[in-house]
Each structure stands twice: as C-alpha cells, then as structure tokens.
Amino acid sequence: MSTAMPDLSILAAVRAERPLVHCISNIVTANDCANILYAVGASPMMAEAPEEMAEISALADANVLNLGTPSRAKYAAAETCLVESNGSGCPVVLDPVGVGASSWRLGFVSRLLEAGIPDIVRVTLAEAEALLGMGRAEQGVDSPGRTGRAARVYAAETLGAQLGCAVLLTGPEDVVSDGAGRLEIVRGGSDLMPLLTGGGCMLSALTGAFAAVEPDGYEAALAASRFWKLCSERAESLSRGRGPGSLRAALMDAARGLSMEAK
Numbered sequence: 001m002s003t004a005m006p007d008l009s010i011l012a013a014v015r016a017e018r019p020l021v022h023c024i025s026n027i028v029t030a031n032d033c034a035n036i037l038y039a040v041g042a043s044p045m046m047a048e049a050p051e052e053m054a055e056i057s058a059l060a061d062a063n064v065l066n067l068g069t070p071s072r073a074k075y076a077a078a079e080t081c082l083v084e085s086n087g088s089g090c091p092v093v094l095d096p097v098g099v100g101a102s103s104w105r106l107g108f109v110s111r112l113l114e115a116g117i118p119d120i121v122r123v124t125l126a127e128a129e130a131l132l133g134m135g136r137a138e139q140g141v142d143s144p145g146r147t148g149r150a151a152r153v154y155a156a157e158t159l160g161a162q163l164g165c166a167v168l169l170t171g172p173e174d175v176v177s178d179g180a181g182r183l184e185i186v187r188g189g190s191d192l193m194p195l196l197t198g199g200g201c202m203l204s205a206l207t208g209a210f211a212a213v214e215p216d217g218y219e220a221a222l223a224a225s226r227f228w229k230l231c232s233e234r235a236e237s238l239s240r241g242r243g244p245g246s247l248r249a250a251l252m253d254a255a256r257g258l259s260m261e262a263k
Contacts, residue, residue, distance in 0.1 A: 007223040010214050011262035015041035019061035019212035023205055024048045024078055026068030026097060029198035032248070033066070033205040039255040042209040050076040057084040062212035064205050065118070067109060068097030075108045082116035091211040091220075094118035095204040100130025113163065119217040121159065122168045122204045128155040132162065149173065149185070157183060166217035168207060170200055174225040178218040186225045190232035195244040202251070203228045231255050 022045045025033050030046055037044040047056045050073055057063055063085050065078045085092045096109045109131070123131070132155065156169040160179020169175040174186040193199045207224040214220040234257070235250035 007219075007226070008262040010210050010220070010223045011040065011227070011259050013213035014209050015259055015262065017061075017213055018043050019209055020045055020059060021062050021064060021205065021208045021212060022047060022056055022060035022081075023064040023066060023208070024074060024081060025064075025066050025205075026201065028068060029066075029201035032198040032202050033064075035252055036202040036255055037205055037209055039252050040206065040209055040259040042212070044205070048074055048077045050080060053077045053080040054084050057081045057090065058088060060085075060090060062091045062093065062208040064093045064095065064208035066095040066097060066201055066204060067099070067105070068095075068201070070105055070108065075112065079112050079115050082112060082118065086116045091119040091208070091215075091217065092116075093120045093122060093204055093208045093211060095122045095201065096127055096131065097201070099127050106130060117163065118165050119211060120166045120168060120207055120221045121163060122170065122200065122207055122221075123159070124170060124200070125152055125155055128159045128167070128169055132159055149175075153177075153183065153185075166221045168203075168221040168225055170203060170225070174229070176218065176222045176225055182218050184222050184225075186222070186229055188229040188233055190236040190247075192236055192239075192241075192244070192247055193232050196248050198248075199228075199232070199251075206255075227255075227258065231258060234258070 020043045021037050023033055025046050034044040063081050099105050099109050152169055152175045156167045156175040156177040160167040160177040167177050177183045210224045211220040231254040234254035235247055238250035239246035
C-alpha cells in the first residue's frame, strides 16, 4: 500500500523528452486530455481517422486508446493503432470506457484484444469485471455494486494475468497490478473528483505520457496513479471548494506545478 507520492524522475523525463502522446479520445474529454498533457510537458495529438492511423501511430511515442463515445470507425482506428504499435514497440494505454454498457461495445473491445496486447489497461471495477465476463451492468462509466478492496484487487490481478499487461484500476483507492505478482494500492486524492467528467480519461492520457519515458508498464501506471492522486489533493485545496469548474482548472494548475517541481 502506498500514499500518493509521484516519481519525480519520471515527471522530469517527460518534461525533458516532451513525448508525443497520440490519443484516440472521446468527444466528452478530448480537450481536457490534450490540456493535461500540455500541463506536464508532453505533446498531445488527437487523431482517429482509420485512413491515417498507421502513419499517426508510427509518429507517436505512446498511444492512448480511449473508447468512450464509440463508433465503428473509432474501433477500426484503435485496432490499427494497437497492431501497428505492437509491431513497433510503441507503448499503448487502453481505456475501455463503459465497456460493459452494451454487448456491442464488449464485442468490439474483445475483438480488439484478440488483435493485439496493450501495455497498460486503465479501468474502473465495472469495466474490469465486464472484460472478465463477470456479467456486471454499468451506468455510463460508474461502477455500481461491489466496491470493496478484495473485489478490486481480484479484478486487477486477474485481468492483468489474463491480458498479460499492467492494469490500473481506479477508484477511491487505485489498484495497480502487473498480473504476475506485483501489486500496489494507492490511497489519497480528493472526494470531489466524481463531480467532474474526465478524471479517468485525463489519467489515461497521463499514463501514456509516463509510459513514453518509462518502459516498465507497471511502474508507469503506478507513477501515474500517485501523480494524479496528489494532483487532485492539491486541486481541491487550490479550488477552495468552489465547485467542479474550479476543480477542473485547478487540476491543470496542480499538474503544471508538480511537473515544474520535478525539473
């Protein structure tokens, strides 16, 4: 178990190397994901046309596949990106937003995971259990039902072992697992984060930036989790409880401030 202390060396590497992080994003959070990447010193790129995806994937230092607001074209682009990235060794972060909301989504994501292997999967408990075939319903990106630590640890470890990659399972306590014995529970953060949309998507984008400079997917996911927990704590303080709009802006400021401390 750990508290929310980020790895400043990874942050410093992001600022020094300014990795190009390509995000297949969703329409709800694309702007926030781009801005949070700028805040930590990375360079964002948002593209999703299947026709250019092989070329775009080859340009990136990391690819983040956010499958919220899905379409057939987006899934086709994500599959091309994953296959091309696996071939080149470029790290991939998969965020299967709301994968259990419909059989259509689950079917597409299942086929995507047959085509390639992400380096890191960033999920909620409900999303992890949907991928594991545990039959839980979802309400958007929310996770109704079981929320206990034992269920979260089991889902993270089992999904990591099944997919052969690192898993960052987020919530009041994040669980980070490589599916092969390494596991960390990350505490901290702000209770106000559920008031705004995009916290998980921004974390996935940040995980991509960290994975671009840290080849161990587990370590990159763990560093991203700790960083985001601390960002949200600082953002709550900076926003002084004024509301979700102020909290969103404060998250950008907190991320920038922490990244500057790592210089």
